[in-house]
Amino acid sequence: MPDTNATRLANLWDDARAAAMSEPERLVYRSNILGSDKRVTNYGGGNTSSKIMQKDPLTGTEVEVLWVKGSGGDSASIKLDGFATLYMDKLRALKGLYRGLAYEDEMVGYLPHCTFNLNPRAASIDTPLHAYVPRAYVDHMHPDAIIAIAAAKDSQALTSRIFGDEIGWLPWKRPGFELGLWLEKFCLENPSAKGVVLESHGLFTWGDTPKACYSTTIDTINKAIGWFESEARGKSAFGGAVATSLPADDRRAIAAQLMPRIRGMISQQGVRKLGHFDDSDAVLEFVNSRHLRDLAALGTSCPDHFLRTKIRPLVIDFDPAKADVDTVIAALPKALDDYRAGYQAYYDRCKHADSPAVRDPNAVVYLMPGVGMFTFAADKATARISGEFYVNAINVMRGASSVSTYVGLPEQEAFDIEYWLLEEAKLQRMPKPKSLAGQIAFVTGGAGGIGKATAVRLLREGACVVIADIDEAALATAHDELGKAFGKDFVRPVRLDVTDETGVASAYADSAVEFGGTDILVSNAGISSSAPIEDTELAMWNRNMDILAKGYFLVSREAFRLFKQQQIGGNIVFIASKNGLAASPNAAAYCTAKAAEIHLARCLALEGAEHQIRVNTVNPDAVLRGSKIWTGEWREQRAAAYSMQPDDLEEHYRKRSMLKRSVFPEDIAEAVYFLASDMSAKSTGNIINVDAGNAQSFTR
Incomplete structure (x- = not known):
């Protein structure tokens, strides 16, 4: 049995902090500490409210205002602007x-x-549920321990x-106006009750102060957790294990083999999916269990779980004792x-005359x-969150x-939520995806000037980016910087x-x-060297060929293999160089290796075309600012080759160009984005020269 103290939720309410806050600020505080633990509610799930007396901006009189979490918000991170505000008298008039x-x-x-003070935050479908509970403070959460009760056959x-x-x-009642009236009736008929369990849904609790409401929520969940612990003592979850988990490295290796293939089969031209892998203890306990297929077929119970995870999961037929991955593939x-056919049949059975068209x-x-669980969605965050929701569903199934x-939620009820016209309207209001949404970029030399600028450009267009670099310190810095700017879900080092x-x-x-x-x-990793041919040592020659020729070959060969597995x-x-087309003095090793890159790209373009694999090249020249190759001997060597001081190089290159302009990492990144x-x-x-004009490097 687990340590019961460790499994209980902590009461995080801080009287001193709360005392210094306004009523709306206390609502934000209450929401944030409730949302900080996924055992209380999952991402985007649940909502909180406070009925607050405020001055009407039109009349100057005190009016009662419902502050309630707006549509689409997340309790853990919500701020004041995430709450809708509505006149209570108008809500009652409805x-x-x-x-x-x-x-x-x-x-x-x-x-x-009913909006108060022209608040632009849209009210959610749960607004009547909070409005009609005759208490000032209301929490609606989706705790695993409570939903396990709500999803049990004898939940009442x-x-x-x-x-x-x-x-x-x-x-069970779908969220909306009717359920709000039910809650009001229950409260009026049961004035001493502190909350209510909604079948197949979640928990409502209330109080006369924010602290009392919060404490009731925590205490109610902890009471359920403790009860389940005592009842489950000595019992095997999900009928016990019938399979044994493979070692962690083997699980990850199988995920690496299967995920690109699944992704390719479920992606379409222009609409690609992103994946997430979870082999946590909770997932492994479930996928290895005797009742896996029976429980998975029932689907999830809570509407929030269902909307994120679909009607049911797909169970991959695999015996880890044999570990025959080729047969799985x-x-x-x-x-x-078969899954798609089953989903279409579900849609056909349950659709109404006005139902939206069948979705993915x-x-x-x-x-x-x-092995574990794979989840796929239109973006990485949604794929990850969908996995988190299914872990919540696993916890619910374990308890119940x-x-x-x-x-599970009855099939027709599940359909009526999934294809609810209000949900469809919400989907239609979502912003158009960015141009590289759903795509995954692998950038070598990703921590350097051109590499990092390229990563930024691709991230701005919605791509997920793997930044690969040999410099671990620079890699850590770049990962931190890009993660803060674009979100940790989008970047991996x-x-x-x-x-x-x-x-x-x-x-x-x-x-x-x-x-x-x-x-x-984006093959960008590079070095540079400069020396007269008679002073060019074999080690220098080999180092250029290893990194700039062999390195480009290895990363592109592996990319081809993966692209062909995905079949999309x-x-x-390639980030080559002007020097691959135009010879330079005292740089034979570098120029030759860059020429090899360009010709390799041409060869790969021939091989890749029938598989819809495009291969193009960007040729920069004289990108000094931010470029790592100019921080070492190369800068001094090139200055010596032109008989000038290193600090004069940038101006020399600018004047040498036909357009008389300097070239920056962001200019190279723009060309990469165009080609990607x-x-x-x-x-x-094709080759795009980004060199401010150099007649010697015109392609012929």
Whole structure:
């Protein structure tokens, strides 16, 4: 048995902090500390409210205002502007307009008319649930321990057994106006109750002060956790294990093999999915269990879980004792086709005359015995969050099945939520995806000037980026900088020596496990050297050839292998050099290696075309600022070659150019973005010179 103290939620309320806050600030504080623990509610789930007396900006009189978490907010990170504010008198007046359950959805259209102080934050569908509870402070959370009760076959009896009269119970009802009226009726008929369990949904609690409301929420969840611990003592979860987890490295290796293939099969041209891998203890316990398939087929119970994870997961047929991954790969196309057919049948069975058209029929969650869980979505954050939601669902199934029989959301109810016209309207309001959304870029030399500028440019367009570099200190700095600017979900670092064949394969495997694959390779890692031919040592020659020729070969070869596994095309951009086309004095090793890069790109363009793999080259020249190759001997060597001081080089190169302009890392990054995007979708085997004009490097 786990340490009971360790499994309980901590009461995080700080009287001193709360005392210094305004009422709206205390609502934010309460929400943040509730959302800080995923055992209380998952990302974006649940909502909180406070009924606050405020001065009406029109009349100057004190009016009662409902502050309630707005649509789309997350409790853990919500700020004041995440709350909708509505006049309570107008919300109460809506009862006179309500025409019954058949007209429920029309009530959402009235909520904007109740807005207080021109607040632009849209009110959520749960607003009536908070408005009509006759208490000043209300929490609505989705705790695993409570949903385990709510999703049990005898949830009403369990609620009474655990909580007595302190916490009531209401049968399943889709969130909306009617459920708000049910909650009001329950409160009026049970004035001493502190909350209510909603069947297949979650928990409502309330109080007369913010602290009392928060404490009731925490105490209620802890009481459920303690009860489940005592009831589950000595019992095997999910019927016990029938499979054994593979070692962690083997699990990750299998994920690296399967995720790009799944991703390719569920992605479409222009709409690619991103993946997330989870082999946590909770996931492994479930995927290895006797009741895996039976429970997975029931789907999730809580609407928040369901909307993130779809009607049910896809269970991959795999025996970890045999570990025959090739057979799994061969069976994937049929498994995915069968899932899509099943989803279409579900849609056809449940659709209404006015239902939106069928959406993406692919699974979101993929469960594999001995290995773990893969989740795929339109962006990395959603893929990760979908996995977190399914872990919540696993916890719910563990609890419910240990004391009763787990019951999933009825199929028609699930459909009516998934294809709810209000949900469809929300989807239609979402902003258009950025041009590289859903794509994964692998940038070598990613911590340097051109590499980091390229990563920034691709991240700005919605790509996820793996920055690969041999300089660990610079890599850590770049990862921190890019993660803060664009979000940690979008960036992954990998230490890489591009001349190490095994290391290159391992780096792409990391990309596959972290994001699901790779779509764009920007081969940029480089060095520079300068010496007269008679002073060029073999070690210098070999080092140029190793990094600039062999390194480009290894990373592009591995990219080709991955692109062909995914079968959705691919894109390679080489960062070569003007010196690959125009000879320079005292740089034979460097110029020759750069020429090799350019010709390698041409060869790869020929091989890749039939697989929709495009290969193009950017030739920079004299990119001094931010470029790591100019921080060492190369700067002094090139200055010596032109008989000038190092500080005069940038001006020399500017004047030498036809356009008389300096070239910066961001200029190279812009060319890379053009070649990596659909703006150049019909271009391969091409070279773009970004050198401010140099007649010697004109392509002929």
